[in-house]
Amino acid sequence: MKLDGFGLFVNDMATMVRFYRDLLGFEIKESEDTVNVYLIKDGTLFMLYGRNNFESMTSRKYEYIKGLNGHFEIALYVDTFEEVDNCFAEVVSKGATPVLEPTTEPWGQRTCYIADPEGNLIEIGSFNKPFQR
Numbered sequence: 001m002k003l004d005g006f007g008l009f010v011n012d013m014a015t016m017v018r019f020y021r022d023l024l025g026f027e028i029k030e031s032e033d034t035v036n037v038y039l040i041k042d043g044t045l046f047m048l049y050g051r052n053n054f055e056s057m058t059s060r061k062y063e064y065i066k067g068l069n070g071h072f073e074i075a076l077y078v079d080t081f082e083e084v085d086n087c088f089a090e091v092v093s094k095g096a097t098p099v100l101e102p103t104t105e106p107w108g109q110r111t112c113y114i115a116d117p118e119g120n121l122i123e124i125g126s127f128n129k130p131f132q133r
Helices: 013-023 051-058 081-093
Strands: 005-010 036-041 044-050 073-077 097-104 110-115 121-126
Touching: 005 013, 005 051, 013 044, 044 051, 081 097, 081 110, 081 121
Parallel strands: 005 044, 073 121
Antiparallel strands: 036 044, 097 110, 110 121
8 A cells, every 4th residue: 555645624624725725825726615625735645525524425423623633743844944934924924823933943953833723733844954855
């Protein structure tokens, strides 16, 4: 098996589409009233699934944590420490929930955290050099 991508089960699709498209710059072609969003971000498949639709498809009810949650993070990389600071300030000014102000960690990474409208954590970080796999 190969990793194909990852998805978020969302409660309010329109709000989440606007957040990922307008604040974080994800290219989303589907409308805000869609059932599922499929997009590629830097070679990774990223999906937004409506919770109600997924529950209907699987004939099950699921529990969802409300507010900030620490189950996982989405990590975004920028090339410089300055970009970490600038991105954090920009997305917070546009409505993202600040979680951790930009900080340089002992291992040399400058990082910060925000949360999307449904409480999922998003890291914006850099090792002050272009990304390398």
